Amino acid sequence: MNWYAIVDVLCVGSGAGGLAAAITAADAGANVLVVEKDSKVGGVTGISSGQCWMGGTKLAEKAGIADSRAETLEYLEHLSQGLGDPTLREVFVDRGNEVIEYLTDRIGIPFEVVEKYPDYYYPALKSGKAGGRYLEVAPFTASNLGEWADRCIVTSYGHHYAYSMSGEWVRHQDGSGPRIWDVLAEHVSKDERCAGAGLAAWLLKAALDRGVTFWLETPAVRLIVEDGEVIGATVRSGGVDRHVRARRGVLLATSGYDWNKEMVTRYEALPEAGTMCPPTVTGDHLVMAAEVGAIPYAARSPAQNSVFVGYRVPGELVYGQPSYRMLLPGTPHSIIVNRRGERFANDSFYPDVATKVARFDGQEEGMPNWPAWLVFDDNMRERYGLLPFFPGQELAEGMAQSAATLEELAALTGIDAAGLKATVQRFNGHCETGVDPDFGRGTVPWGALMTGDPSLEKNPNMAPLTKAPFHAVKLERVVMGTPSTGLKVDEFAQVINARGEAVRGLYAAGNAAAWIDIGGGYNSGISNTRGLLQGFVAARDMLRKGGSPSLPL
Amino acid sequence: MLTLRFDFRLAPQSPATMGEQYAAALDMVKWGESVGAINALFCQHHASADGYLPSPLLLASAAASQTRTLPITVGALLLLMYDPVKLAEDIAVLDHLSGGRVNYIVGLGYRNAEYAMFGVDPGQRGKQMEEYLDVLSRALKGEAFEWRGRAIDVRPRPRTANAAMLGYGGGTLAAARRAGSRGMPFMPQSADPALQAAYDEAAAAAGNPTGNYRVVPKGFPTSLFVAEDVDRAWDEIGPYLLHDAMVYSEWLDAVGAGASTYSGAKSVEALRAENGSYRIVTPEQAVALIGQYGFLGLHPQCGGIPPALAWRSLKLIEEQVLPAVRR
Numbered sequence: 001m002n003w004y005a006i007v008d009v010l011c012v013g014s015g016a017g018g019l020a021a022a023i024t025a026a027d028a029g030a031n032v033l034v035v036e037k038d039s040k041v042g043g044v045t046g047i048s049s050g051q052c053w054m055g056g057t058k059l060a061e062k063a064g065i066a067d068s069r070a071e072t073l074e075y076l077e078h079l080s081q082g083l084g085d086p087t088l089r090e091v092f093v094d095r096g097n098e099v100i101e102y103l104t105d106r107i108g109i110p111f112e113v114v115e116k117y118p119d120y121y122y123p124a125l126k127s128g129k130a131g132g133r134y135l136e137v138a139p140f141t142a143s144n145l146g147e148w149a150d151r152c153i154v155t156s157y158g159h160h161y162a163y164s165m166s167g168e169w170v171r172h173q174d175g176s177g178p179r180i181w182d183v184l185a186e187h188v189s190k191d192e193r194c195a196g197a198g199l200a201a202w203l204l205k206a207a208l209d210r211g212v213t214f215w216l217e218t219p220a221v222r223l224i225v226e227d228g229e230v231i232g233a234t235v236r237s238g239g240v241d242r243h244v245r246a247r248r249g250v251l252l253a254t255s256g257y258d259w260n261k262e263m264v265t266r267y268e269a270l271p272e273a274g275t276m277c278p279p280t281v282t283g284d285h286l287v288m289a290a291e292v293g294a295i296p297y298a299a300r301s302p303a304q305n306s307v308f309v310g311y312r313v314p315g316e317l318v319y320g321q322p323s324y325r326m327l328l329p330g331t332p333h334s335i336i337v338n339r340r341g342e343r344f345a346n347d348s349f350y351p352d353v354a355t356k357v358a359r360f361d362g363q364e365e366g367m368p369n370w371p372a373w374l375v376f377d378d379n380m381r382e383r384y385g386l387l388p389f390f391p392g393q394e395l396a397e398g399m400a401q402s403a404a405t406l407e408e409l410a411a412l413t414g415i416d417a418a419g420l421k422a423t424v425q426r427f428n429g430h431c432e433t434g435v436d437p438d439f440g441r442g443t444v445p446w447g448a449l450m451t452g453d454p455s456l457e458k459n460p461n462m463a464p465l466t467k468a469p470f471h472a473v474k475l476e477r478v479v480m481g482t483p484s485t486g487l488k489v490d491e492f493a494q495v496i497n498a499r500g501e502a503v504r505g506l507y508a509a510g511n512a513a514a515w516i517d518i519g520g521g522y523n524s525g526i527s528n529t530r531g532l533l534q535g536f537v538a539a540r541d542m543l544r545k546g547g548s549p550s551l552p553l
Numbered sequence: 554m555l556t557l558r559f560d561f562r563l564a565p566q567s568p569a570t571m572g573e574q575y576a577a578a579l580d581m582v583k584w585g586e587s588v589g590a591i592n593a594l595f596c597q598h599h600a601s602a603d604g605y606l607p608s609p610l611l612l613a614s615a616a617a618s619q620t621r622t623l624p625i626t627v628g629a630l631l632l633l634m635y636d637p638v639k640l641a642e643d644i645a646v647l648d649h650l651s652g653g654r655v656n657y658i659v660g661l662g663y664r665n666a667e668y669a670m671f672g673v674d675p676g677q678r679g680k681q682m683e684e685y686l687d688v689l690s691r692a693l694k695g696e697a698f699e700w701r702g703r704a705i706d707v708r709p710r711p712r713t714a715n716a717a718m719l720g721y722g723g724g725t726l727a728a729a730r731r732a733g734s735r736g737m738p739f740m741p742q743s744a745d746p747a748l749q750a751a752y753d754e755a756a757a758a759a760g761n762p763t764g765n766y767r768v769v770p771k772g773f774p775t776s777l778f779v780a781e782d783v784d785r786a787w788d789e790i791g792p793y794l795l796h797d798a799m800v801y802s803e804w805l806d807a808v809g810a811g812a813s814t815y816s817g818a819k820s821v822e823a824l825r826a827e828n829g830s831y832r833i834v835t836p837e838q839a840v841a842l843i844g845q846y847g848f849l850g851l852h853p854q855c856g857g858i859p860p861a862l863a864w865r866s867l868k869l870i871e872e873q874v875l876p877a878v879r880r
Contacts, residue, residue: 029770543847549594550769
C-alpha cells in the first residue's frame with residue numbers, strides 16, 4: 001500500500017465523538033489525524049445546543065444538586081422502553097461521568113451545570129430531575145482559536161443558536177438574569193461562542209493544542225482492511241484519493257444520514273423529511289462499515305421522539321438549499337392540529353407532538369395526525385414571532401397561510417373548518433382557567449421553560465387565539481443527526497459485525513453508533529454526551545493496542 | 554500494555570553481578586512475553602563506568618532466542634560506532650534468527666568519549682551519519698554496491714524487505730528531517746511539535762508518508778515501578794533510580810544538552826518529588842496509567858536494581874495490575 005500518511009488514530013468526522021477521541025489519544029502521545037468532509041470543524045455537535053446530559057456528576061454535586069447513579073440509570077431505563085442494553089447503559093453513565101471529569105479536570109474545558117433546567121420527563125418520572133443534569137461549556141472567545149476561528153463551525157441558522165447559553169435562557173425566563181437579547185448581542189459583539197459552537201470551539205482548541213492534525217473538505221471513502229483488521233482508510237482530498245495508515249484504529253464519527261434520502265425514508269419510515277444538519281451528513285459510516293461486515297442496527301422505533309417536527313421557510317437558503325427549521329411548540333396563542341382540526345397532543349412539549357404525528361391507525365390504514373399544522377393568531381406573531389422572524393416581523397411569503405377568519409384559514413389549508421373552530425373555541429375556553437384537561441398543555445416543566453411565557457400567570461404556554469389574521473404553518477418532519485439506525489458497538493465503541501464479532505481496528509461514536517445503550521429513548525443532550533464518551537472510550541481502547549518504548553538518551 | 558527496557562547500568566552499590574543482571578533480563582523478557590508485553594528495548598552506550606550495555610545486538614539475539622513473538626527493539630543503535638557493513642550482516646542474521654522481530658532506532662549519540670573511542674570526528678558526524686545510513690540501508694535492501702572502494706554484498710539477505718527494520722531517533726530538527734526525507738519511522742526524544750512538523754515537511758517534500766513517528770507524551774513515566782508500600786520501595790530502589798538519573802544528567806550537562814526528559818535531581822527525595830520519568834506507584838495508580846496511556850514503560854533493572862527487588866514490581870504488575878485491565 002502506498003501510504004500518504006501514517007498515524008496512530010484516524011478520526012472520521014469532527015463532532016463530539018471525533019474530537020473527544022482526538023484529544024484523548026493525542027493527550028497520551030498518539031499521532032492523530034481528523035478528516036472532516038465539511039469545510040469547518042465541529043459537525044452536528046457544533047450546530048447543536050451544546051448541551052451534554054448526564055446524571056450524578058461531580059459538577060452537580062458541587063452545585064448542591066442531589067442526584068445519584070441509581071436514579072440516572074432508572075431514568076435512562078425508562079427511556080429505553082426495553083430496547084436498551086443494561087450493560088451499555090451503565091457504560092453510558094459511568095464512562096460518561098469519567099469523560100466529563102477528564103475534559104473538565106485534565107483538559108481544562110469549563111463545563112458547568114445548567115441549573116433549573118429540567119429533564120424531559122420531570123416530574124412525570126420519579127427519577128427525573130428538576131435540574132442539574134444538563135451541562136454546557138462556558139462561552140469560548142473565538143479569537144483564541146486564531147486562524148482556526150473561521151474554520152470552526154457556527155450554525156447557519158442565526159446567532160441565537162450559537163451565541164447564548166442554556167443557563168442564560170433559564171435566567172431570562174425566570175427573571176433572575178438579563179434579557180436574552182441583550183446577552184446575545186454582547187456575545188455576538190465579542191464573538192463569544194456558546195452552545196454547540198462553543199463546545200466545538202473548546203474541543204478544537206484542546207485538540208490543536210495537543211498537535212492533532214485536521215484535514216478539512218476530506219471525506220473518508222473506504223476502509224482499508226488487512227487480515228480482517230481495519231488498518232486505515234482511503235480519504236479524498238481535492239478529488240485525489242489518499243491512503244492513510246492508522247496504526248491503532250479508525251473511528252467513524254460521521255453522525256447520521258440526514259441527507260441520504262433513501263436511508264431516511266427506509267430507516268425512519270419517513271417519505272419526506274428535512275434536516276438542519278450540514279449536507280455532509282450522508283451515512284458514510286454505514287456504507288464503509290458494510291464493506292467489513294457490519295450491518296445497520298435500528299435502536300428504536302421510528303415513532304419515538306428524536307425525529308422532530310418543524311417547518312420550511314420559503315426563500316431562506318441554508319447550505320445553498322431551501323431551509324427547514326425545527327419547531328419547539330408551545331408558544332402562547334398557538335396550537336397544533338390535524339386535518340380534522342383537532343389537537344392531538346400536548347402541543348407545548350415537542351416529544352409528545354413528535355410521537356403522535358407518527359401515530360398509525362390500523363382501521364384507517366393511515367396517519368390520523370399527519371399532515372399537521374401549527375395554527376396561531378396574530379398575537380403570537382406580534383409578541384413571540386416564529387423563527388427566523390422575531391416578534392412583530394412579517395413571516396416570509398408562503399411560510400404560512402393567513403386569513404381573517406378560522407373558516408377561511410380552514411378552506412385555504414384543507415383543515416376541517418368545523419373541527420378547527422370547535423377546537424379553538426374549546427382551547428380558548430381552557431385558557432381562561434389555564435388548565436388543559438385534554439392534553440395537559442403547560443404542565444411539563446421542560447416545555448414551559450423552552451416556549452412558555454412566564455408572565456402568563458395561569459399557564460405559561462396558554463393564551464387564546466383571538467386576533468385576526470389567523471395563520472397556519474404546515475409542519476414537516478425534521479431529522480437532526482439523531483438517527484434511529486447506526487452501527488452496533490460494544491462498551492469500547494468497537495464496531496460489531498453481523499456475526500456479533502468486534503471488527504478489529506474499527507470504532508464508531510456518537511450518532512454513527514446505534515443507540516443501543518438507551519434504546520429508543522431520547523432526552524436532549526444525550527447525543528453530545530454519547531459522542532464524547534464513545535470517542536473517549538474508543539481512543540482509550542486504541543491506545544491499549546499501541547505503545548512504544550521511549551528512546552533513551 | 555507493557556514495554557521493557559534494559560540498559561544494564563550497574564550502580565557501584567548494587568550487589569548484583571553483570572552476569573546475574575543479563576540472566577535476569579532474559580528471564581524478564583520471557584516473563585514479558587508470557588504476560589503480553591508489547592516490546593523489549595535494548596539500549597547502547599560506550600565507555601560508561603557503570604557498565605552500560607555497549608553491545609545491544611548480542612542481548613537482542615539472546616532475548617530473541619528466549620521468546621517466540623515478542624517484538625524487540627535496539628535503540629538507540631549508535632551507528633557511527635560500527636562498521637556499517639558488518640552491522641548490516643549482524644542485522645541480517647538476527648533478522649532470520651528472530652523471525653523478523655528485531656527493529657532498530659538508529660541514533661547519532663552525543664558523548665565525546667564514545668566518539669573518541671571509535672575514531673568518530675564529532676564535527677563530521679552528521680555527514681558521516683548520512684553516509685552510513687546509505688550504506689546500511691542499501692546493504693539491508695540486498696543491493697550489491699561499492700563503498701569506499703569496497704565491493705559490498707551482504708548475505709544472507711534479510712528476511713525483512715526494504716530495510717523496514719530501520720527507524721531513526723533523535724531530539725533535533727536535523728534528526729527529524731533526516732528521518733522524514735529518508736522515509737524512516739521516527740522516534741523523537743521529546744514530544745516537541747516542532748520535531749513532528751519538521752518530519753512531516755521533509756517527508757512530504759520527499760514523497761514519503763507524513764506522520765510516521767511514535768511520540769512518548771510529556772509526563773509519561775518512562776521508568777515505572779509498582780509497589781504496595783511506595784515509601785518502602787523508594788527506600789529500596791530510590792538510590793538506583795537516582796544513579797541512573799545522575800549519570801544521564803552528567804552526560805547531558807557535559808555537552809550542554811538541556812532539553813531532557815530526564816531528571817536534574819541530586820537526591821532521592823528530589824527525584825521522588827519530581828514525579829516525572831522515574832515513578833513508583835500503587836497497583837491502582839498503575840491501572841489508571843494504563844487507562845490513560847495504554848501501556849506502562851518498565852525499566853526493571855534501572856540503575857542496577859538487583860533481580861529480587863526488580864521482580865517484586867513485575868510480579869505485582871502481573872498479579873494486581875494486568876488482571877484489572879483489558880487485554
